[in-house]
Amino acid sequence: MPTILIVDDETIFRRGLRKMIESASDGWQIAGEAKDGYEALELVEQLKPDVVLTDIRMPRMDGIQLQQIVKERFPHMLVVVLSGYDEFSYLQQSLRHGARDYLMKPVEREELLETLSKLRGELAKSAAAPELLAAEPADARQIRQHVSEHLVSGLLRGDVHENELALLGRIGLTFGATCFACMVIKLDKDALDRERYGKADPSLFQLYIQQVVQELLNQRSNGFSFVLSDTEVVALVNLDCGAAAANPLMELAESVRRRTISLSNLTVTIGLGSAVEGIKAIPRSFREAKIALLHRLIVGGDRVISYAQTKESSQALASNLREWSWSSLETTVLEGKAEQAGQLAADMIAELCALARSPETIHQQICKLLLHYYEEAEKLVLTKAWLGDRTIQAVLLDVCAITSRAELIECCRSYLGHLADCIAGSRRQPESDPIEKAIRYVNLHYREQLTLTEVAEQVFLNPAYFSTLFKQRTGKSLVEYWTDLRVNEAKKRLAASSEKVTVIAESTGFGNVRHFNRVFKSATGATPNDYREQARSGAGSL
Structure with a gap:
């Protein structure tokens, strides 16, 4: 029975696709579901599905990036693309990266089943000719991009350490100089023709800008760039320290701005952080670049805004x-x-x-x-x-x-x-107490995907020691404490609102409604719907 992986950031679309596929008369097995490209890549590695059915526009890693990596690492795997944007450039790009078909949202059942039938025929032909499945060598550039994005984004957050840089070196990305600086590049949407922006998926613009940035980095400096979000591209630049470091950075950023205009008639605004020494200081430069970019609201777009300039502006403001x-x-x-x-x-x-x-x-x-x-x-x-x-x-x-x-x-x-x-x-809280500080941090961020290491770093403790200390002080593990916060918030919202269970699950940090149902019932002894009914009727004490 052929297997298929469904990739879409909207739960309701994944459910709808699953239902339509499972109703196919020729039989398909759903290998799994993923809400973005990163999750999909992990499942592709684990499950090796025959077909990947993916949306284009998703957070973190979009469908086009996912296609690129799947094509190079698993050339026998078939990909079908879904998109809500009927735009010719999308169709071209998707087909160029090996998509077997291209379906528009909302997907019609008959159209989907017809596509599945074609895919089943292709799989049958491949099975009859096993040599077609011989794995081709993975493109080092694609592997480099995927692994580097993961590690460099970790450097920006401060959760990748020096010993992990060896992995970057093994895939060809080395940082020979001792200093780093961050740039955040944002498309000036207000300067773009609305019709042009509205017809295309925004992620296409970010991919284009990222390619321009990386080309210039390869020519003039050493560094790495990737799409940070639906609206921003980030670049980590590695350079020699020194008082003159700011000039090459500003020149590089200005080159990115000018080349983007000349090649595409798009304008961008660039926030530029300070040059800092050592990987531990990278998050500071990244934060500075984001703050500098915010000054676009004050000085306007289509320019490079360095953090040093904003500090001078703030000092002038203080004087005035x-x-x-x-x-x-x-x-x-x-x-x-x-x-x-x-x-x-x-x-x-x-x-x-x-x-x-x-x-x-x-x-x-x-x-x-x-x-x-x-x-x-x-x-x-x-x-x-x-x-x-x-x-x-x-x-x-x-x-x-x-x-x-x-x-x-x-x-x-x-x-x-x-x-x-x-x-x-x-x-008013005892700042000297790391566990109290950790509790305050978790209380503020419990809806996010926290890790033990992230919370331990907030209080400057070794993760293993912090875990032991937290359990001794609270009587719970960090995961248990964090889960209790989420469940309690869900209980309040179930009792006081008519929100759908799926909405409450996602907004309280569970994301996956099945996981939410399982955890909620384990904690309360009732399903979310039963709890809501009992809470409203006053029956029981949950």
């Missing part, structure tokens, strides 16, 4: 705001004096509105102010507590849409007062 008690505001916020910080912020914005020559100046200054405190919140690991699920980009865009002086004043009073309150709350 001294008559508005900038230093007093800084002190009250960082000391956690919420009421005083809110009032000082309100006074400063009121005076800014009275003195500024244009609304643009007011918005620019407020954006600089909020970006400054965003950086402070990042350092204190309080961004989540301060902004919740909102991004700083969304906050700044909202601020720039406000035209009322009173609303601007109240907005800044609220944000800076709340940040001071968050800082006060964090300092």
Whole structure:
């Protein structure tokens, strides 16, 4: 019986495809499901399915990247592509990477079954001619790209260590110099023709930009680039340390910007972090590059913005705001004096509105102010507590849409007062206690895919020692504690809302509803639906 792997980031589509495939009269076995390309690659290695049915637009690794790697590493494996974007360039690219068919969402049952029938015929022919399945040597470039993306993204987060760099060396990516710098390249969507952007999948633009960046890195420096998200490309540059390091970095970034324009008529904005020494400092340069990129909202796009420039801008802002008690505001916020910080912020914005020559100046200054405190919140690991699920980009865009002086004043009073309150709350906890600090961190991030190593690094302890200490202090393992948080949150939402179980499972960090059902029943003795019914009827004490 032929096997098929379903890859789509939307649970409802995976379920629908599974149901249609299982209803096929000629019989197909679902080997597994994956929500993105990274998960799919792991399952492809483990399960060796005959067919991969993949969506194009997915987080982390999209369908085109997945096709490239599957084609080179498993040339006998068949791939069918699904997409909601009817665009000729997609069809070309998918077929070029070996797709056997191309289906548009929403998929029609008859069309899918017809495609499966064709694939079954191809598999039968291959089985009759076994020599066609002889594995071709995997393309080293594709393997290098996949493994390097995984390890370099780990370097940016700070969870890859020096001994793991040997793996990069074995696949041809070596860092001979001692210094590193990060660039984050973002497509200027607002400068792009809307029709052109709307017709194509956004990931295509990012893949194109990544290719431009990598070509220049190969020509002028040493480094590695990859698609960071649906809107950004990141580059890690390896270079010699020295006072002049900033000039080659700026020249490289400007070359990326100019070449992208000349070859594609696309414009990009580039955030450039500082050159830092050693791999342990890479996350700092990455954070700086992201913060520099945020200043696009202030200075505009189609340019390179270095972190050093933003610091100079912030220092100039501090100088201009001294008559508005900038230093007093800084002190009250960082000391956690919420009421005083809110009032000082309100006074400063009121005076800014009275003195500024244009609304643009007011918005620019407020954006600089909020970006400054965003950086402070990042350092204190309080961004989540301060902004919740909102991004700083969304906050700044909202601020720039406000035209009322009173609303601007109240907005800044609220944000800076709340940040001071968050800082006060964090300092009320015993900072010297690593387990208390770890508990606060897990409480803030329990919806994310945490690891023991990640939490241990937050409190600067060896993972094995931290695990033992955490169990001694709390009576639970980290996984048990983390699971309890998720289950308790799910219980509250089941009892108080009509949200679907799948939505609650995903939003509380479980992702896979089957895993959620199993864990929830083990913890409570009831399925999620039974728990909801009993909680609402008042029956039992769950």
